[in-house]
Amino acid sequence: MGVPVPIAPSGWAPSTEAGVWKVRDWVSRGQLFAGLLIIPCVNGFAGRIIEASHEFGWYAVAAGFDVSVIVWLAALGSLRLVLRTGGGQITRLDLAAAAVVLILTAVPVPKLSWVALTLSSIYISRASLPGSAMRRAALICLALTAPMFWGPALMHAYFEPFQIVDAWLVAGITGTERLGNLVQLANGPGYLMIEGPCSSFHNISLAILASVTTSQMVGITCSVRQLGWCLLACASVLAINVVRISLIGLHPEYYDMLHGAPGSSVANWLSLGLIGTICYFGVRRDLSRA
Numbered sequence: 597m598g599v600p601v602p603i604a605p606s607g608w609a610p611s612t613e614a615g616v617w618k619v620r621d622w623v624s625r626g627q628l629f630a631g632l633l634i635i636p637c638v639n640g641f642a643g644r645i646i647e648a649s650h651e652f653g654w655y656a657v658a659a660g661f662d663v664s665v666i667v668w669l670a671a672l673g674s675l676r677l678v679l680r681t682g683g684g685q686i687t688r689l690d691l692a693a694a695a696v697v698l699i700l701t702a703v704p705v706p707k708l709s710w711v712a713l714t715l716s717s718i719y720i721s722r723a724s725l726p727g728s729a730m731r732r733a734a735l736i737c738l739a740l741t742a743p744m745f746w747g748p749a750l751m752h753a754y755f756e757p758f759q760i761v762d763a764w765l766v767a768g769i770t771g772t773e774r775l776g777n778l779v780q781l782a783n784g785p786g787y788l789m790i791e792g793p794c795s796s797f798h799n800i801s802l803a804i805l806a807s808v809t810t811s812q813m814v815g816i817t818c819s820v821r822q823l824g825w826c827l828l829a830c831a832s833v834l835a836i837n838v839v840r841i842s843l844i845g846l847h848p849e850y851y852d853m854l855h856g857a858p859g860s861s862v863a864n865w866l867s868l869g870l871i872g873t874i875c876y877f878g879v880r881r882d883l884s885r886a
Contacts, residue, residue, distance in 0.1 A: 625684030629720045629730055632694055633678055633737050636701045636712040637671060640744060643706020663744075666802045666871065670740050670809040677733035677813070693719045710745035713737055732812040739808035747801035751792055758797045762790045762838065769842040782846045794855075796837035803829035803871050810875040814882045825878030832870040836863055 644663055648656040660668065693716065700712035717738035724731035751758065759777035767774035770782050778787040807826035816822060840863050844854045853859055 623686070624681070625686045625690060626681035626730060628686055628690060628694060629716075629724070629734075630678045630681045632697050632716040632720065633674065633713070633733060636697060636709040636716060637674075637737060637740070639701050640706055640709035640713060641671070643709065644744070647706075664802055665868065666806050666809075667740065667743055670736055670805050673809050673813050674733045674736040674740070677729040677736070680729040682728075682730070690723070707745060707749075710741045714741045714746075717741070727815065727817070732815065736805075736809050736812050739805045742801040743805055747798070751795065751797070758795050759790050759792070762794075762796050762841065765796070765834075765838045766790070766842045766845055769838065770845040772845065779841075779845050781848050783848065786848070788841070788845045788848070790841065794837075794841065796834045796841075799833040799837065799867050800830045802867075803833050806871045806875050807878065810879045814879045816879060816882050822878060825874060829871050829874040829878075832874060833867040836867050836870070 641661075641663070645656075645661045648659070648661040648663075652659060652662070656662065697712045697716045700708045700715070717734045720734040721731050721738065724734065756777070763774050763777045763779050766779045766788075770779060772780035772782055774780070775787065777790045779790065780787050804826060807822070807829055811818075811822050840854060840859060844851055847854070
């Protein structure tokens with residue numbers, strides 16, 4: 597008489613790793629990875645949207661919820677790549693990583709969602725095949741966390757070196773004395789203090805994000821050439837803000853115009869235009885393959 601053999605329910609199969617039953621058809625590895633990128637990203641953006649709506653009201657919609665257009669385009673680009681999900685078997689390490697990411701995302705602190713996205717992006721980029729759509733999406737999401745979380749956190753936590761570099765560059769243009777983050781005005785005894793929100797380094801993370809996004813959307817591997825284009829984009833936004841601050845030091849009578857909405861708007865649009873142009877030239881030879 598034969599020994600009865602248990603029959604697995606539909607959609608289940610014996611694990612080849614640990615001899616236990618596990619789900620095969622419920623979700624694929626590609627779908628799991630897609631969720632680990634989309635969920636913390638959406639949660640992080642939701643926190644920013646709520647915060648901007650409380651602060652600016654309906655104007656927040658026109659202002660893009662205080663999020664750069666480069667960030668929105670990068671998010672859409674990564675989503676386009678993520679939707680090209682494949683199959684694959686989920687491993688125990690995948691489940692452990694998913695548990696950590698989802699726990700961090702579930703905590704009602706929006707900034708932790710960006711930490712979760714950082715962890716999931718690093719894990720997925722390491723676990724995915726080189727050149728695959730999932731890996732490229734993960735690299736974009738990793739770069740996305742720079743302007744949305746790590747850049748501002750670094751500036752708030754340890755900002756003094758950045759202030760000093762800004763002041764050194766401005767003093768070189770104005771030809772006046774520098775004391776720490778203070779630059780002497782060109783036409784008087786007063787000093788211009790460079791504070792955190794005015795730093796030239798804020799837009800550098802956006803330049804890096806734009807460079808990573810364009811190269812990964814086109815499918816270009818990291819190279820010295822791509823690094824050069826990225827550094828050029830960073831240098832361009834740095835130069836724009838240094839020139840703007842220098843003009844304030846040279847002509848403090850126009851402080852309201854240069855530092856206020858007119859000056860900031862012009863600087864932002866110039867930065868955006870230069871970043872877009874430089875990134876385009878960096879990938880234009882490979883656009884036919886995208």
